[in-house]
Amino acid sequence: MRQSRRQFLRRTAVTPSLVCTLASEELLQAQSSASTGYDLLVRGGRVVDPDRQLSDYRDVAISGRRIARVAPRIEEKEARQVLDARGKIVTPGLIDVHVHVYDGVAPLGIPADPTCIAKGVTTVLDAGSAGAHTFPGLRKYVINVVDTRVYALLNISVIGQSTVSTDHPWGELLDLRYANPKLAIRTIEQNRDVILGVKIRLTRNIAGDHDLKALALAREAADAVHLPLMVHIGGSHSPLPDILAMLKSGDVVTHSFRGGDGGILDSKDRVLPAVRAAVERGVHLDVGHGAGSFSFRTAEKALRQGVLPGTISSDVHQFNVNGPVFDLATTLSKFLHLGLTLEQVVERASTNAARAFGLPQGLGTLREGAEADVAVFEMVEGAFEYADSLGDRRIGNRKLRPVATVKAGKIYGSASIPVATV
Numbered sequence: 001m002r003q004s005r006r007q008f009l010r011r012t013a014v015t016p017s018l019v020c021t022l023a024s025e026e027l028l029q030a031q032s033s034a035s036t037g038y039d040l041l042v043r044g045g046r047v048v049d050p051d052r053q054l055s056d057y058r059d060v061a062i063s064g065r066r067i068a069r070v071a072p073r074i075e076e077k078e079a080r081q082v083l084d085a086r087g088k089i090v091t092p093g094l095i096d097v098h099v100h101v102y103d104g105v106a107p108l109g110i111p112a113d114p115t116c117i118a119k120g121v122t123t124v125l126d127a128g129s130a131g132a133h134t135f136p137g138l139r140k141y142v143i144n145v146v147d148t149r150v151y152a153l154l155n156i157s158v159i160g161q162s163t164v165s166t167d168h169p170w171g172e173l174l175d176l177r178y179a180n181p182k183l184a185i186r187t188i189e190q191n192r193d194v195i196l197g198v199k200i201r202l203t204r205n206i207a208g209d210h211d212l213k214a215l216a217l218a219r220e221a222a223d224a225v226h227l228p229l230m231v232h233i234g235g236s237h238s239p240l241p242d243i244l245a246m247l248k249s250g251d252v253v254t255h256s257f258r259g260g261d262g263g264i265l266d267s268k269d270r271v272l273p274a275v276r277a278a279v280e281r282g283v284h285l286d287v288g289h290g291a292g293s294f295s296f297r298t299a300e301k302a303l304r305q306g307v308l309p310g311t312i313s314s315d316v317h318q319f320n321v322n323g324p325v326f327d328l329a330t331t332l333s334k335f336l337h338l339g340l341t342l343e344q345v346v347e348r349a350s351t352n353a354a355r356a357f358g359l360p361q362g363l364g365t366l367r368e369g370a371e372a373d374v375a376v377f378e379m380v381e382g383a384f385e386y387a388d389s390l391g392d393r394r395i396g397n398r399k400l401r402p403v404a405t406v407k408a409g410k411i412y413g414s415a416s417i418p419v420a421t422v
């Protein structure tokens with residue numbers, strides 16, 4: 001491991017919030033006279049790539065912004081930089097399909113980079129923070145600017161999630177006139193490169209007692225643009241089976257494992273037949289942990305009955321980023337505790353996420369030729385207390401700790417993993 005003291009100091013001096021402006025570009029430039037083949041080698045880690053059912057020790061070589069080669073042994077001298085991943089887990093850059101990163105406009109918004117790209121998540125979907133009127137700002141001030149790759153689900157309400165805060169519980173669809181399919185369709189048509197679906201929230205304080213009418217308008221918009229509809233369930237005026245009846249194959253239910261009313265279990269803790277029927281016809285269950293939307297108890301009951309999430313997302317935002325959600329890796333660790341394998345949790349935050357929302361080919365995979373998005377984690381063992389959204393606690397014995405991220409070939413480091421230059 002060769003590493004200059006100057007580089008080491010530069011890497012260790014950064015704070016988490018600055019981690020995205022790390023010196024990798026400078027480093028690469030400094031080494032550009034080297035005559036070696038690869039730009040970066042992630043060496044010696046256990047590679048978990050569910051896209052090709054790989055879970056074994058591999059080296060990953062990167063050229064430019066692409067994965068160049070994945071093989072049991074690639075010589076260090078073939079690369080200009082080496083990321084030492086021995087003892088670590090190497091995955092595709094993770095995809096979180098439910099976050100809120102419209103910082104400064106939606107009260108629940110957080111800056112994307114310190115929580116996403118700095119923690120192994122290279123791609124996110126902002127799930128409805130913006131509606132047709134506020135989307136141009138999301139594009140201009142977030143999507144086009146941050147290092148995390150941000151896509152969006154457009155809220156059917158023109159005002160997006162700009163109204164609800166901890167001190168103001170009145171949601172974006174209390175006045176049904178704010179649900180405007182025509183404007184949603186126009187906005188999506190103009191931004192198809194970054195908008196991947198339509199979002200609607202149906203809780204009573206958000207959609208009142210006209211939730212099904214609002215859902216019909218969201219349905220109309222999603223059908224017109226042939227994109228999935230993500231539906232936030234729980235605490236709605238209408239029973240869940242009536243909501244599910246309006247969903248089609250490819251649509252996504254988020255907050256699937258919430259506690260309380262409007263969830264997927266009946267009064268005897270059995271998964272509702274309507275939920276099983278929806279899953280069978282291709283409706284997809286997403287976690288969307290959030291501040292109020294994940295219950296260990298519900299998840300335990302559902303998993304025992306064979307109902308698993310299709311995607312695991314965090315719904316990380318201002319009101320849960322300091323707990324109980326923290327980040328996607330913590331949400332994945334909770335599902336490890338619930339009994340899913342490492343391969344299963346990674347699959348739900350990479351391959352499945354990419355497929356569910358039709359992300360461009362080459363995301364969520366480490367196949368040769370794919371975008372060079374790579375996440376490196378440490379599996380820490382010990383006793384870790386995990387809390388759900390209801391304050392229920394479990395003690396897990398493993399925790400996935402993000403240590404480094406590579407996006408499109410560029411390192412968004414962590415001070416804890418040294419990079420050698422060869």
Ligand SMILES: [Zn+2]
Nearest residue numbers: 098100127315
């Ligand atoms: Zn959300």
